[in-house]
Amino acid sequence: MNISVLGCGRWGTFMAWYANKVGHNVMLWGRESSRNFAGLKDTRKNDYLSISDTIELNSSLEKVISxxxxxxxxxxxxxxxxxxxQLNSINEIQNKTFILCMKGLEASSGKRLSQVFSEEVGRRVNVAVWVGPGHVQDFVNNIPxxxxxGSENVEVTKMIVQELNSDLIRFYYGQDLIGNEIGAATKNVMGIAAGMLDGLNYSSLKGSLMARGTREIxxxxxxxGGNDLTIYGLSHLGDYEATLFSLHSHNRKFGQAYVEGESFGKLAEGVSTVKALRKLSQQYAVELPICNALYEILFENKNAKETLENLFIRPVKFEF
Known part of the structure; x- marks a missing residue:
């Protein structure tokens, strides 16, 4: 099968590497002006992996889509x-299947990414999401x-799993698109909280964070309108190890750097997700104490130590 990957950052380049590894013809798109794209063209590698000469690099969206x-x-x-x-203006997108591999929510609206994509591209395409735990650094070292x-059409889900399943990544069928997308996005928020606890030498509170975080989400x-049990699956709780404890996790590292007063130069999607969750909390009248505490720390300049202590240590109440 021919597979195209749009985006040549850490995860996009891995997707191209992986699709090629499991036997597909792959084209990888990046903006001509992008540092990542220029680096891959020059050296066929980035900080994490080397890509095969059989993967074609192309900066034309039309060519990569067709x-x-x-x-x-x-x-x-x-x-x-x-x-x-931008994609909507390309005629060739009709009836193609798109897999969204980002874990986030639109900050300005709180909308899930499949909603955002469908609003712009309409019903002309199939949309699926690829979520769950995993780090490029582990996969390239053959750690499974x-x-x-997940998608709204189980036949689309099954087709994707059939094409991409391997001994390196074992896929499960996602049956709840709402739960899987919200779960995947919000585990990054919990990752930021975990990093803050690490930076404050409160790492032992990460157990409490996990217990309360899953309940909240x-x-x-x-x-x-989703299934609340989905949060205890791979998209959220199953991704906690890779996000709350791993040295590779950008969101955890961002949280730690934040409370230590250091700058963190890489993308931490959880920051924008915190903004989106403030909107969803109000829209659905659901209290999200952990997400709200992070909003106050990140956007209202509240003291992280004090705010997190008030959240985890001060209240006296029944657990359930």
């Missing part, structure tokens, strides 16, 4: 709407993991 029926998108979640508008493919998913 090349494949299965198209993976891996860009910043906040750029998806404007990018989808389990992930989830499951209430939101139920209010939004």
């Amino acid at each position: 090349f494949a029926d299965l198209i993976i998108i891996s860009i910043s979640a906040q750029e998806l709407r404007s990018f989808a508008k 993991n389990c992930m989830v493919i 499951s209430r939101l998913v139920r209010a939004m």
Whole structure:
């Protein structure tokens, strides 16, 4: 099968590497002006992996879209709407299947990424999401993991899993698009909180964060019409190890750097997700104490130590 990957950052380049590894013809798109794209053209590698000479690099969206029926998108979640508008002008997108591989929500609206994409591209295409735990650094060292493919059409889900399943990534069928998308986005928020606890030498509180974080997000998913049990699956709780504890996690590293007063130069999608969750909390009248505490720390300049202590240590109440 021909597969195209749009976006040549850390995860997008890995997707191209992986699709090629499991036997597909792959074209990888990046902007001509992008440092990542220029680096791959020059050296065929980045900080994490080397790509095969059989993967074609191309900066023409039209060519990359027409090349494949299965198209993976891996860009910043906040750029998806404007990018989808760009794709919408390409006639060849009709009836193609797009897999969204970002874990985020649109900060300005609180909308899930499949909603954002469908609003701009309409019903002309199939849309799926690829979520769950895994780090490029582990996969390229042949350390396996389990992930989830989900869409509103189970036949589309099954087709993608059939094409991409391997001993390196064992895929599960996602049956709840709302729960899987909210779960995947919000585990990054919990990752930021975990990093803050690490930076404050409160790492032992990460158990409490996990217990309360899953409960909080499951209430939101139920209010939004999803299955609250999805949060205890791979998209959220199953991704906690890779996000709350891993040295590779950008969101955890961002949280730690934040409370230590250091700058963190890489993308932490959880920051924008915190903004989106403030909107969803109000829209669905669901209290999100952890997400709200992070909003106050990141956007209202509240003291992180004091705010997190008040959240985890001060209240005296029944657990359930």
